[in-house]
Amino acid sequence: MRAREEYNRRSREYCRSSYVPTSIPYECSTPPGYNDQAVQSMRSCKNTTTALYIFDKRQHFPYARAMDIECWLWRHWFKPYVSDITLHHFSSTFVIEYDTNLADDEFHSEKLIAFHCNFYEQAQRFRDITYPEEENDGSTPAIYGPLRSQPWPVDRPNLYTQSFSERAAFVIQPLFRALFLALFYPQENINFCHTPEELERVKVQLILTGTTEGLSAPISFEELQDEALDGSYHPGATAITIRIGPAVRFIMRLEQREIAASGGALQPDVAKLRGWDQHKTLAKKFGWIEERDGNLDDLTPRSCEWVDPNIFKKWVGEGAVKTLSLAMGWGSMTLNPFRKDSEEDWWWDRKLLPQGKDD
Numbered sequence: 515m516r517a518r519e520e521y522n523r524r525s526r527e528y529c530r531s532s533y534v535p536t537s538i539p540y541e542c543s544t545p546p547g548y549n550d551q552a553v554q555s556m557r558s559c560k561n562t563t564t565a566l567y568i569f570d571k572r573q574h575f576p577y578a579r580a581m582d583i584e585c586w587l588w589r590h591w592f593k594p595y596v597s598d599i600t601l602h603h604f605s606s607t608f609v610i611e612y613d614t615n616l617a618d619d620e621f622h623s624e625k626l627i628a629f630h631c632n633f634y635e636q637a638q639r640f641r642d643i644t645y646p647e648e649e650n651d652g653s654t655p656a657i658y659g660p661l662r663s664q665p666w667p668v669d670r671p672n673l674y675t676q677s678f679s680e681r682a683a684f685v686i687q688p689l690f691r692a693l694f695l696a697l698f699y700p701q702e703n704i705n706f707c708h709t710p711e712e713l714e715r716v717k718v719q720l721i722l723t724g725t726t727e728g729l730s731a732p733i734s735f736e737e738l739q740d741e742a743l744d745g746s747y748h749p750g751a752t753a754i755t756i757r758i759g760p761a762v763r764f765i766m767r768l769e770q771r772e773i774a775a776s777g778g779a780l781q782p783d784v785a786k787l788r789g790w791d792q793h794k795t796l797a798k799k800f801g802w803i804e805e806r807d808g809n810l811d812d813l814t815p816r817s818c819e820w821v822d823p824n825i826f827k828k829w830v831g832e833g834a835v836k837t838l839s840l841a842m843g844w845g846s847m848t849l850n851p852f853r854k855d856s857e858e859d860w861w862w863d864r865k866l867l868p869q870g871k872d873d
Contacts, residue, residue: 515796516595516820520833523599524588528840530558531584531607535568537575540612542632545666552666558606559637560684561780563769565630566607566695566718569621577609583758585841586713590762592837594829595821600784601683604769621698623753627723630694634686636666641684683782683790688728689768694721695761714759717743722752730775738764784815793817 530536536555538546546552559565566587568580584607591597591604696719722733735754738761739747746754773780784790793815797807804810814820 515793515800516817517831517833518796518800519599519817520594520831521836524833524836524840527588527603528584530554531566531580531587531605535577535580535584535607535609537577537609537611538633540569540610540629542629542663549668552668553640555608555633556637556640556666557684558608559634559686559690560603560641561601561687561782562603562606563687563689564605564694564765565633565690566605566697567626567630568607568609568697568699569612570609570699571614572700573611573614575609575611580607580609581840583607583713583716586710587762588837589710589841591766594834595823595826596818598779598816598818600815600817601782602780604766621696623719623721626694626696626719626721626753630721631691631723631725632663634691638686639665640668641686683784683787685782687780688726689765689772691725691727692723692729692733693765693768694723695719695758695765696721697758714757716758717755718758718761720754720756720761720764724752730772733768779816787815790815 536551536558538551538555546555566583568577570577587605587607592599697716698719701717720735720738722735726732735742735747735751736749738754738756741756741760742751742754743757744755746756769780779785793813794810797810797813802810802813
């Protein structure tokens with residue numbers, strides 16, 4: 515069951531952040547060109563720790579250049595068997611449509627913050643009207659914030675395509691509101707198809723919005739002062755230039771801080787959501803028999819608790835195979851863990867690669 519959930523999640527992550535990631539306009543007053551595009555972009559904010567915005571001057575759409583970076587992000591965040599993937603996403607990648615003749619000061623951190631805040635506020639509005647007040651059981655309270663532009667038009671039939679439990683699980687995470695990454699391309703001596711070592715060196719802007727509601731503690735860049743580039747750090751800095759490697763690891767530490775502060779699970783906790791029974795349906799599909807396997811009502815919906823990694827030491831199953839196939843795909847050949855010159859820890863454990871593949 516866990517292998518199937520890992521497979522489904524890996525496929526969805528790839529589709530939403532890698533193979534033609536969602537494009538959204540930089541101009542706050544301009545909604546995405548298509549209703550489905552608007553809905554997809556707002557749903558990509560759901561239960562997500564951070565956003566990565568790619569500003570590519572070439573403006574080639576649809577955009578299919580983010581495969582390696584998405585694969586790299588998944589490798590760094592995901593832990594086989596134990597990552598909480600039932601509801602939660604670490605990152606979503608968006609490509610930005612913008613006028614390439616804009617002056618540099620149009621991309622000052624304050625304007626990037628206004629863009630990001632408008633985007634998540636649009637997603638919050640979408641969530642609030644998708645999740646009617648009368649259905650609210652208090653587990654995922656609505657946050658009604660002022661929009662920085664007119665609401666994006668969304669056709670009403672698209673609002674109710676999800677079940678109640680799925681709508682209830684739609685939350686804009688405090689960390690998503692608090693900070694984000696912006697990658698400007700092209701960069702000197704950087705291409706998108708490169709080795710894991712080169713990906714580490716891609717420059718990004720790491721930016722705090724100033725929104726701290728829901729966080730367990732304030733966020734400071736002080737611990738990154740030695741990693742900051744181009745003299746961008748100073749005490750109290752809210753935006754720094756940094757390599758993507760240390761930036762992502764910093765965000766992962768913040769995520770773990772928030773998980774610890776919320777009792778070991780990010781909210782919403784799938785185990786506390788009213789009406790969530792997808793795990794039971796999956797268990798029955800895989801042949802669960804209560805006389806043999808126990809009371810199905812006692813099965814936790816948290817898939818990160820289904821496998822004991824001390825017993826099942828080798829990562830196997832559909833999720834492992836899917837992850838490997840995407841790492842070896844046509845867009846990510848340089849991240850292939852079978853390459854002799856691959857970084858030693860690129861694959862989770864290269865000793866556990868399928869037999870016959872690493873010789």
